[in-house]
Amino acid sequence: MSDPFSTVMRRRRTARLVWVALGALGVLVACIAAAAWAAGDAASPRATATAPTQRPIPVDGTSCAANVGSMSEFTPLAELNLPERANWLGRTPPYTFDRSRIAAAGAFDRVGYCLELRGPGGVQWVWSAMEPFTRDAGQLGLPTREGQIVRQRVDDLEVASNVAGLQTGTGLSGYLEMWPNSYGPDSSGQIAGASAGTFDADDDVLPALRYGSFQVHLVGSDRPSTSAPQTVFAINGYTSTGGPLSVGIGSAPRGNSDWTFAGNAGSWTERRLTVYARSALLDVDRHPEDRQLYPRDAANGATVTVAGKVRDSRVKEIRLQVTSDQDRWEDRAQVTTGGEFSFERRITAALRDYRFELRAVGEGLDRRVGLWEGVVAGDVYIIQGQSNAVSAPHQGSSAGEESPFIRSYGSSTPDPGISAADRSWHYGVSEAIRQPGSVGQWGIRMAHQIVDTYRVPVAIFNGADNGRSIWFFQRNDADPGDLETNYGRLRQRLIGADVIGQVRGVFWYQGESDDNNVSAHLTGFSALLADWRREIGREVAGGSRYYVFQVRTSPCGDSSKTQLREAQRRLGDTSGVTVLSTTGLSGHQGCHFAWEQGYRELGDHTFAVVARDLYAGPSDGVLPPNPQSAAFADAARTELVIRLRADDVLTVDPGVGADFRIDGSTVTVTDVQYRDGGQLVLRLSGSADGATGVSYRGHSGAGPWIANATGAGLLAFDRLPIGGASR
Template sequence: MKFLPVLLLFCSTLSAQITLLEFPQNLQLYPRNHQTNQGVVRIQGVRLPGSTDSLILQMESSNGTVSRWAFALQDFPADTFLIPVPIQAALEDYRFELTEKSASGAALLATANQVVAGDVIAIQGQSNAQAVAYNGNANGWQSPFVRCFGNSDPNNYTDTQWYIAEGNGYFTPGSIGQWALRMAYQLQADLQIPVAVINGADPGKPIEFFQRNDLYPTDPATNYGRFLQRLKNGGLDAHIRAMIYYQGESDGDRALIHKTLFETLHEDWRIDYPSIEAFYVVQVREGCGAPSLQLRQYQKDFAQYLPKTHSITANGIAGHDGCHYAVNGYEKLGEKLFKHLEKDLYQIPAQQQWNIQALSARYANDTNTLIEISTDAIWVLAEPGSNADFFLSNGSSSVIGISTENNKIVLELDQPVYDPTAGISYAGHAGDAGGWILNSDGFGMFSFFNLPIEDHTSLPNFDIPGIMSGPGNCIQLDGQNDCIFLGPVLSNSYTKEAWIQWSGGGIGNNILSGASGTAFWAPNYGLGNQLSAGHNNGWSQVVDPTPLKPFEWMHAAVSYDASTAQLKLYKNGYLVAESQDIPPHTDPDLYIGAFSGAYTFQGKVDEVRVWDYARSLDEIRDHMCKKLKGNETGLSAYFRLDQQDGLVTQSATGNISGQVLGAPTNFWKRSSIPLGTHSAYTYEDKNRLSLAFDSGDSLVWQVNSVPTFAHLYLTNEIPNVLEPADGHVLVDNSRYFGVYFPNIGIDSFHLTYHYKGNPFTLVDEPRLNLLQRKDNAQPFWLAADPVQFDFTQNTTVYTGKQPQEMILAIAENTVGIQLFPENKDFLYPNPTRDWLFVRIPEIVRFRLLDNYGHTCIDQKGTVWAVNLQELPAGIYHVEVECQGGDIYRQKIMVE
């Protein structure tokens, strides 16, 4: 259907003698000339030859001024007339009356009331640009001097009426949105100039929806075409002063598409609306649609290279419900934009700074555990909890503390950053909670992605890749096409469980899903990505109400009992959702990180376990931080994912192999989940945990209270890092231990190690110490501080704050007998305790021979201790056979 443009303004044939082509409408706003501060009302028409003699125009201002003009039509050429009437742009309106006069008398032709002159602002985007009344009424800000023309309803786009603008409506005549109404109200009140706002937003639409049909710019089938024609109908397209764009939530992780299409849209606006003096892009925030940080970085950066473009951020604005805002939030946004417009369009000096920009970042100490971020603010405030919105790329460090000094933000990390390419990002968050970075005027900081960190200090990396103790390795999925196909694994009843670390992107984020009939995934429902599961197209029959946190390891499990038709969802050992009367699935196939090879997970996955029955809550808790052997009853598949390379991975049950799909890169990564060979736990029911060793040693972990849960674990294996902290020697490198808990509500804990049963600790007890690291992925140990020893009770007590792993060590200045000429491997006889202690930095063969060549002891390892009191008196020989075949000997005497 061909689109027919409406004649400009008003057409009337009230008199047979005069036909009006242009005449003001009731409530019409005429764009003002910024130099003269006047708008021009046009009255145009034609008369029948020899009919009307003259026209009388009366203009009455709301301030009481009345002006009248008489026009002899014979003075106009060819029976046509055009009467331009200037009106002042001020908080006053005008009434127009046009009368025709002829020999037979006078007749009123047309009237128009409340006509004004002022400025025009345009708005585009999706639901937060439309900004209807989600929670609260904005129409208390209505003003007779804030106007709107037409309607953005796609089904009523031919509306050519003028309206007093209102803020609450959804596609209603005159609706401009709540924040736009607040913005325009303040503009007209502060500048004493009427304002028209034309809003073309359409909720829930991706950026493709707003593009121009270059072959038919006013195409009514497009949002762009309807909006352009609407502005033309109102005589406004050549007079728009600013365009405000709030969109991006529906573009999710399609950052490059958003960037490319906005650049195109911006160029089209410059062609069709040449009068625009400023373009404003609102940087969207965390919440519905899960817009990626890369997308938000692009939105921030548009101001750096697109002409006349300014960016502002929605971070720090209250009243957010996870997607939209209550009226108090839209009020804040409207006031923020009002200040921008005043400064940029009206050259009114700014009294406030409305956005904080992070300018640069640097490491502030030699261990890369403090990051200093410089901003463009004069002063910044970090609200409590704001550290949770920062994270590092290319590193496993977490931000555990935050402080500010003038315009600088200082972040404290839980462990050093090893990768010099690591960057710092700031995501902000969804919801109405605090925890923002704010300036002195209460406005938030832009989200940013992967800001380079300068002044990196090179740190050691002593990880031994071949050692897979503890959690060993894991897989890292790119959210595009990486996954592992396991084949038919799932039984009618089942439990699926895995450790996952979501990295904040991806579509679907399937964890352990099938080819057609089962899903265990973390889609975005509007509040964030939520753990979910279901059968047979009911993919969300159980949903965790709390969204996932990016870059945080968590244990996830789902169980289904076919006999009771119960489906249960677990997170970190908590039952978070359950449903009844769920029909059985018919899909035995499974993928790690995908559904039917698609909708893949973005992040890391480890310790994948599939059982042929519905495990209980206690069973899940008992083993989530404990390694399995692979032969447990009911275990269908167990993927440790401890490879270093390859495209096939084997189940520890021995009967299943998984095929790696997607040609991934950087697929096998060092894992950092809390996993040992033994574990104990508490879930808010006790504040004390203990674990006993085979030797009789024990660990006791204690806090004042446990607000959520905690796991204490022991790993009876050689750690993947054998190089101790500077100035130390590992005492017993065949075991280490750790504690894991959500870092919420625990100020500190006390860990007591009763070491009397460990002979290694008695070699040189006064020099005992604990070394610590964040997790299995940290490639070196650090000295723990503070540590208190009680040599009468053979205990050491460590006070800590963060989840971590620990191992015993002694100070390296112990006097010993040199075993090797390199002066790095020592034999430690201790005359006070009659123990022989040997440490070697690689796995070797130890032998103790008597003076006749008989073997007394023969074993392999890196640490060896012998109680000399158990040997008969005599001469003995210690032999150490290295992996290369070299043998080193040392003679000792036992008296």
């Protein structure tokens, strides 16, 4: 008895002979078949019926169709017989048939793939169906052109196969890796259990256009997850000029689990991929995205809209069910003239994942047509600047700070093409940089503190880039969304996430690369602040706040000098701007910080100030110590008193006097004491005749420090004038 794979191949060889013999009649048959597909979408005014001009569309006879009953509602869109070697970069693969042109944009609500491999042991097959990752049917096949990058989770994954060991079932969680690019083994951190040293379910797409990946993986549904990822199927190497294709079903038994560099196409005598889609019953124009965070409003929640129009006359009722671990609603709408429908549902800004399920119901019809999970309401923040805003791990792990209620959107990659392709919500991660969801170490700590303390989800958009001057971050006023610019990439992410103008706080940590050029730094920051206020985070009552980190004394740039740091300290006098300290952190490693006594504590200091400003949190001992004035305490000028802007109690470590300089005098500071009322008393080595000011430089590395109750260190300052005698 013949297997379906062999039978359909014989049928298709016969069909090709008939095509040659029947000529014009074959064209008619093809047009009729194309019209039959269009009839399935008759409700769509956008559907077209452009028939293939070379071959009739064959009857589906895949091994998947012969074994998987749930495929009955799917229609094959394209078929590709995979050769042993291929280089389809920039070209459309030679599909046996391709009906993607006659599937209108948005005219399908589910997609599927059948991969069949014939070898000495018979036929291996796998069926995989999922929610659409694109609304363009032309993007469902192998990606071969620049910008065709899909790297995201998909929910409600179905897997069926005859390959032993591959998990099968419905309602599974998946991850897609589809691109024409080369890629590396580094993990983005989105997939628990993925390796940073081997190729698997979470690899790093690179700008170079070569090799190619078309992979579907099974991943854990929870975060964090203990489930190891598993490859469903993989087709690799189809944009390469080198070796044979690498293909497989299930995880590879040896080497890279996703079959990268397996070069095994020659071990199969036949290799066939068939692409499917399920015709949509509705056009859903507005809906949440998986893992989306909606900015919360003054009523501590958000309104989520699900709206669209009916495509199929069989649909008589639309149902929307919204659930969380504490809530459950079901709304129904009868189809009226015009077929339009709209639901609005309020969700609460709390640690609740909301699930939206949309169903189309009619006589003999009850289909789930939309499913969006992990939807939350919460607060949005931006981190910008150079490497200490990136806050990559240098020593110590922050992975334990990650939470399912910390989100991000898009990728912080500087590559315009990769950035443009990533328009998905991700979980916030801190151990990877320039990846989907990258937040950074102190950013994840701050977000986690907000989540734990105030029980509200947080989204972090980190747009930082290492070693950049302030000019790198400026807006292209002629094209604000220019993806060649850092500002444009971040702006486009905010627009894609639908949060632009609703950002609660912007954190700016930059200046080392400005080499103490105070004028350039202030001019650049003023321009950025104006642009941010105008379009990214409007400064209204209860709205956005802006936070500037004063850079640290370090060998990076010329930040050992104090003029730029003094200018940053004075930025705190700008309305709506708060300056934050980076002294007091003993985990300083020169240019960057370790996790302990470094980025972890920096996240805590930042959280304390944000909590005060935006969450009505404690205010005592929160802001970094900041000088107000200086004056001699005695006529001999041997004791100097620095009055601080707040009277918070400070801790003064022995030996900290070495970080002070008496400007205009050769005397040194021999001792520093804290006095109630917010005063620092500096004892000098002699009479400070000729002294004009006092400076505090801080230092690189570990303590001693002057710090407040949260551990935030005294802000560096330069040439603070010395006034009359202190009383």
